[in-house]
Amino acid sequence: MVEGFGKGHHLHLIDGSAFIFRAYHALPPLTRRSDGLPIGAVAGFCNMLWKYIQDGNGSDAPTHAAVIFDHSAKTFRNDIYPLYKANRPELPEDLRPQFPLTREATRAFNIACIETEGYEADDIIATLSCQAREAGGRVTIISSDKDLMQLVGGGVEMLDPIKGKAIGPDEVREKFGVGPERVVDVQALAGDSVDNVPGAPGIGIKTAAQLIGEYGDLETLLARAEEIRQPKRRQTLIENAEQIRISKRLVQLDCATPLDFGFDTLSIREPEPGALLDFLTRMEFRTLTNRVAERFGAEAPPPPEAAPAQAEGAELPAIERSLYTIIRDEEALAEWLAEIAEKGVVAIDTETTGLDEMQAELVGVSLCTGPGRAAYLPLGHVDGAADLFGSGARAAGQMPMARALEMLKPVLEDAAVLKIGQNIKYDWKILARHGIRMAPIDDTMLLSYALNAGAHNHGMDELAREYLGHDCVPIKALIGSGKAQIGFAQVAIDKAGEYAAEDAEVTWRLWHHFRPKLAPNRVTTAYERLERPMVPVLAAMEMAGVRIDAEHLKRMSNAFAQKMAGLEDEIHGLAGESFNPGSPKQLGEILFDKMGLTGGKQGKTGAYSTSADVLEDLAAEGHDLPARVLDWRQLSKLKSTYTDALPTFVNPETGRVHTSYSIAGAQTGRLASTDPNLQNIPVRTEEGRRIREAFIAAPGMRLVSLDYSQIELRILAHVAAIPALKQAFREGIDIHAMTASQMFGVPVEGMDPMIRRRAKAINFGVIYGISGFGLARNLRIPRSEAQAFIDTYFERFPEIRAYMDSTVADAKENGFVRTLFGRRIMTPGINQSGPAAGGARRAAINAPIQGAAADIIRRAMIRMPEAISGLPATMLLQVHDELVFEVEEGAVDDLIAAARAVMEGAADPAVHLDVPLVVEAGQGASWAEAH
DNA sequence: CTCGTCACG
DNA sequence: GACGTACGTGACGAGT
Structure with missing residues (x-):
């Protein structure tokens, strides 16, 4: 018996979670103007509710209505089948904090808002x-939602809010091939990959x-499975009968959800x-607020003060x-x-105790909730001064680390609490090693980078001075420097607390x-879509690390050492004296003073100068010494930077090398790799390429490398709108040969490789903001000839000059340039005069191209974890236009297909490129084989 | 700590 | 007409 509801009444049940997701994906990542709170999904949700209310449904108007939400990820279905919904992608981190606000919005619209712990929205909808x-x-x-179709019939129908289409028994039959009452049977058999309902394979x-x-229904079918003629089908049904029954329990909606309210509370x-106006004003939805105010003939409350000017x-x-406090016990922490x-x-x-996030130990955590409200939680301090050898005695006045982390975890993982850091990837990794996956996050370094890339760097001390007028306590004041340097754990807790809590407060203020x-x-879009989501993706890559064959490298080091010793003897013989070939100063004096060779250019x-091109010129004239020095230098470089250094980076715990990517290091949006730099592993020479043989996959695994083909030239073709270039890329023809053919009027077939090489150099030169001088040096041709090539090039492709001119004009006018994806790169110095202006000009021309390529691969990387989540594969490395994965042998082809699809489609839907993106793939036991 | 050099895209 | 230049990075050894 249902109180207050019966014949003639009409109940509308709105699937709130579906509304939120649709709103989230339909709208750009809007944020609240005054404080940057992510608010896009709430805005879309409110608009949909308002539209829903305005529609009114005429004579078919509901008498009762409710919005139903999912309460939590874990439901009774997880008890039946632990893997239920296990492969659901992570919620976007800027969405979670909006959940509570959508509940608030529903109440503000005066519609019943319903959720029940342990049950999905679908079950509540079923029960009602x-x-x-x-x-x-x-x-x-x-x-x-097709899962709700089992409820249709006998006065219950569905309404697809996107298509505005009613779904009755006929539409259900169209979709499932059976009536609503048998939908669960079909779903139990077919399973559902989205919810991870297994069903019957095949x-x-x-x-x-x-x-x-x-057979009529599922139980009959299972009972009579022996009768099925097709052997495969028969076998799968018999073998998986239990799994199918479990699947049915998973898809069967629960019509007996406990409800703690009566139907009367649902009346319209x-x-x-x-x-309502109060809520909308607080959210700072101006248009909707005005609309609602107009509809009710009410006055719209004044919008909140425009924040920026006031805040300044x-x-x-x-x-x-x-003002800072030290947290020493549970009560204080609570x-x-x-x-x-x-x-x-x-x-x-x-x-922490060090700078390597993969090895450093946690020493303390500082927290700040506002100006003057900061605290330091010491966890791993030791009594430093006590004695030299027995040090490590835990300092007094600290709560146990395990207990503190246990208390911190729910807050640091709470979707409703935003965690702000300065270079938060570092903290994220430290905490991840303690089982805490911090989310959602903001990063002041990345905020600064999104706003001001190119203007300055984004370190905390620098930002504090520039934007807060505050000088931070230098870390050296605490730990000293050089030989006398101590670890942070040895710093007295009180002193450490002042320093650490100050950092947290500075971070809070920078965020503000x-x-x-x-x-x-x-x-906003650049920050939300290109910067912030990189943090967990890169953290995972860095923590995964790459396996290297240290023995292989050590053998190479020995071989290099021997060869170098031989060369050194030769060099000394040729010079007639002993000197250090690694010293440019000594070498220059030998070559140009002692031996009197020509071409000695002295710098400031x-x-x-003894750079490679100088030595190459001398070698070409027939001098042996510079030729030997070039060989020696190559080996010296390979040995010191790679074969000697890389094994020292192997992490003793993981046995792998863990680089660190800086997100805000390069001006253009590229990443930079440090400690060690894995973005400059040799590849151009045969000797160097052997170093890549030492980058290997774990047993049973393969390395897969996918790289964008000619991505910067493709971007140039698009942004500069060059028809000839775009067409060539669409037709997949050799782009450098095409350029040569256009410039010099020779056919592509049977082209002289020299001519193609020149065209290739010009194509690259254009991307760099070409100059006659630069091209001349690159091609080793007279400057006048180089200039003539460039002139011809601009004649054939006039759009390029137009692009360059308009980019420079933009930079001069705005002080910045933008990539296709909205990344902003400041161009200081563009309005200077003199020699410096040339550099700024070329940087401005290059930045939108290099930057757009960086944006594209970032977009691919951000989407990658979800796209490959079903595969036994890990993304390990990024080298500007290349991604390297480690994958189980059997899944190589699947990984290549999935990753390629993500990479080739990475510009969409933000930008539709006029040229295709093409990704080439390789695989092997080592990076040398895969590349 | 800066410079020159050279590895990569 | 001369200036100094290809764009973007990081690590190393030498020499201050």
Whole structure:
């Protein structure tokens, strides 16, 4: 018996979670202007609710309505089958904090808002539908989720809100091949890869519907499975009977969800204008607020003060270190955590024993919730001074690390609490090693980078000085420098606390400064889509590391040492004296003073240049000494930078090499790799390429390398709109040969390789902001000839000059350039005069091209984890236009297909390129084989 | 700590 | 007409 609901009544059930996801994906990542809170999904959600209310449905208007939400990820279905929904992709981190706000929005619209712990929205919808149907009323479920189709019939129908199409029994039959009452049987057999419902392998919806049609229902089918004629089908049904029954329990909606409210609470109510307007104003939805105000004839509350101008003026009090507290026990920590949960935002900084996130030990955590509200939680301090050898005695006044981390974890993983860091990838990795996956996150370094790449670097001390007028305590004041340097763990807790908590407060203040500047500077999308999501992706790659064959490298080192010793003897013999061939100074004096060779150019320091091209010219004239030195240098480089150095980077715990990528290191959006740099492993010479043989896959695995072909030239073709270039890329013809053919009027067939080489050099030169001088040097031709090539090139492809001129003009006018994807790169010095202007000009021309290529591979990397989540594969390395994976032998082809699809489609849907992106793939036991 | 050099894209 | 230049990085050894 249902109180207050029966014949003539009409209940609308809105699938709230589906609304949120649709809103999230349909809209760009909007943020609240005043504080940068992600708000796009809430905005879309509110617009949909408002539209829904305005529609009214005329004579078919509902008498009752409710919005139903999923409560939590874990439901009773996980008890039945632990893997249920296990392969769901992670929620986008800027979406989670919006969940509570969508509940608030629903209430503000005065619509019943329902969720129940342990049950999915679908179960609540099922229960309400069943009860309403039994009471003799009608139900419309506003959702397009096929899982709800089992409820259709007997007064219950669905409404697809996107298509505006009603879904009745006929539409269900069209989709599943059976009536609503047998939908669960079909779903149980077919399974569902999205929810990870196993079903019967090899049986899809079509076959399932046919079987159910033939046998009537699932139990009958399973009981009579022996009768099935097709041997494969028969076998799969018999073998998987239990799994199919479990699947049925997973897809069967629960019509007996406990509900703690009556139908009367669902009756339709007009929104309360005051409450609704208050909510919309707080969210800073101007258009919708005005619309709603107009509809109710109410006055729209004044919008909140335009933050930026005010914030500049309303200065925060100066940083005062004496306000900080040290958290020494559970009670104090609990209080801080409660405050953090309430504020929803915390700046965090971890202190460790070292700079290598893969080895450093956690020493303390500092937290800041606002100006003057910062604390330091010491966890791993030791009594430093006590004695030299027995050090490591734990300092007094610290709570146990395990307990502290246990208390921190829920807050650091709480979707409703934003964690702010300065270079937060570092802290993320430290905490990840303690089982904490911090989310959602913001990073002041990346905010600064999104706003001001190219203007300056983005280190904390620099940012604090520039934007807060504050000088941070230098770390050296605590730990000293050089020989006397101590570890952070040895620093006295009180001193450490001041330093650490200050860092957290500076971070909080920088966030407060930068966050509101994203939208007015139109870099919100760049930050949200190109910077912030890189943090967990890169952290995972760095933590995975790459396996190297240290023995192979050591053998190479020995061989190099022997060869070098031989060359050194030869060089000394040729010079007639002993000297260090590694010293440019000594070498220059030998070559140009002692031996009197020509071509000695002295730079500003007065030293002769002995760079490779100088030595190559001398060698070409027939001098042996410079030729030997070139050989010696190559070996010396390979040995010191690679074969000697790489084995020292092998992590003793993982046995692998873990690089670190800096996200905000390069001006253009490229990553930079350090400690060690794995983006400059040799490849151009045969000797060097052997070093790549030492980068190997684990046993049973392969390395797979995928790289973009000619990505920068393709971008140039698109942004400069060069028809000839675009057509060539679409037709897949040799782009350098095409260029040569256009320039010199020779056919592509049987082209002189020399001519092609020149065209290739020009194509690259264009990307770099070509000059006659540069091209002349690169091709070793007279400058006049080089200039003539460039002139011809611009004649044939006039769009390139137009692109270069307009880019430089933009840079001069705005002080920055942008990539296709909205990344902004500042161009300081573009308005200078004199020699420096040339460099700034070329950098401005190059930045949108190199930057767009960087954006594209970032987009691919961000999508990659989800795209390959079903494969036994890991993304390991990025080298600007190449991604390297480690994958189980049997899954190589699947990985290549999946990763290539992501990479080739990475520009979409933000930008539709006029040229295809092409990715080439290779695989092998080593990087040398894969590349 | 800066410079020259050279590895990569 | 001369200036100094291809764009973007990081690591190494030498020499201050």
